[in-house]
Amino acid sequence: MTDRRTPLARARGLGSAKDGLHHWWIQRLTAIALIPLVVWFAISLVMLSGADYPVVRAWIGSPLVMVLLILTVGVGLHHGQLGLQVVWEDYTEGALRVVLIVLTKFLAALFGLGAIVAVLRIGLGG
Amino acid sequence: MSVANRPVHRPLSPHLQIYKPQLTSMLSILHRATGIALAVGALYLAVWVMCAAASPQAYASFQGFNTSILGRFVLGGWLFSAFFHLCNGIRHLFWDAGYGFALKDAYRSGWIVVAVSLIATVLSWIVGLRLI
Numbered sequence: 001m002t003d004r005r006t007p008l009a010r011a012r013g014l015g016s017a018k019d020g021l022h023h024w025w026i027q028r029l030t031a032i033a034l035i036p037l038v039v040w041f042a043i044s045l046v047m048l049s050g051a052d053y054p055v056v057r058a059w060i061g062s063p064l065v066m067v068l069l070i071l072t073v074g075v076g077l078h079h080g081q082l083g084l085q086v087v088w089e090d091y092t093e094g095a096l097r098v099v100l101i102v103l104t105k106f107l108a109a110l111f112g113l114g115a116i117v118a119v120l121r122i123g124l125g126g
Numbered sequence: 127m128s129v130a131n132r133p134v135h136r137p138l139s140p141h142l143q144i145y146k147p148q149l150t151s152m153l154s155i156l157h158r159a160t161g162i163a164l165a166v167g168a169l170y171l172a173v174w175v176m177c178a179a180a181s182p183q184a185y186a187s188f189q190g191f192n193t194s195i196l197g198r199f200v201l202g203g204w205l206f207s208a209f210f211h212l213c214n215g216i217r218h219l220f221w222d223a224g225y226g227f228a229l230k231d232a233y234r235s236g237w238i239v240v241a242v243s244l245i246a247t248v249l250s251w252i253v254g255l256r257l258i
Contacts (some may be wrong), residue, residue, distance in 0.1 A: 001249045008134075011130050012138070028219065029217050030148075031218075031219060032219065034215075035206040035212065035215075036211050037213070037218065038208055039165060040206050042205060042209065042250065045201075045205070045254075046205070046250045046253050046257070047253075047256040047257070049253075049255070049258050050257045050258040053178070053185050053186070054180050056178055056185070057178055060175065060178055069175070072171075073168065073171060073172055073178040076164075076171075077165075077168050077172075077234075080161070080164060080168050081165070082195050083158075083161045083162075083165065084161075084162065084165050087158065087161075087162060093218035100205055106172075107169070108168075111168070111169045111172040111173075112172065114176050115171070115172035115175045115176060118172075118176040118179035118180075119175055119177065119179070120176040121179045122175075122178060122179050
């Protein structure tokens with residue numbers, strides 16, 4: 001394919017890192033997965049209004065809820081950090097941008113794993 | 127200054143001060159705003175599950191915040207953000223597939239998103255508050 005960039009752009013060495021499509025595709029894939037998950041979770045959240053501690057624990061610990069909850073948190077946080085990365089890329093630059101993106105991804109991994117361990121602990125005992 | 131380092135004076139995007147708001151642009155920025163809110167909300171959800179796993183005391187203090195005015199505002203706002211981002215996200219997926227780009231369609235789908243997300247939000251608030 002012909003290089004459609006201007007000679008100036010080529011001279012600057014700026015261009016695609018060839019990673020954008022993967023980011024775009026995963027954002028859409030997680031978005032589609034989140035449609036049923038968020039509907040389910042929003043309804044559950046409303047139905048759990050006023051529920052006390054044992055009820056909430058029993059709900060989290062049932063097998064189907066464990067699976068759906070882990071999916072919701074995991075896929076949701078992944079989708080969220082992809083989105084926040086674009087926000088940082090739009091409004092910040094330089095070292096600050098890198099720091100914020102790294103921090104966002106680390107926080108998503110930390111809270112995601114924390115939530116998964118918590119769900120497993122409630123459901124599997126211990 | 128070398129050619130490579132010379133700044134390029136490209137046209138700027140519309141200045142916000144003189145920019146006439148339209149439904150399409152407002153929903154666009156609201157999609158980003160609710161997305162940011164939901165990303166923070168996902169951390170909140172993670173803390174909720176972790177508190178439930180930790181101890182009855184930890185869960186009680188978390189619920190204490192949830193039942194406060196600020197907590198109600200956060201949870202109610204989470205529900206609105208979720209419903210809006212969900213509906214408008216589906217609108218975006220149709221665009222990604224190549225449908226609904228005509229101006230008339232973009233406005234129609236925009237109003238549908240506004241209506242559905244507001245109805246779902248109000249409904250969830252009413253049901254949620256009744257159950258407490």
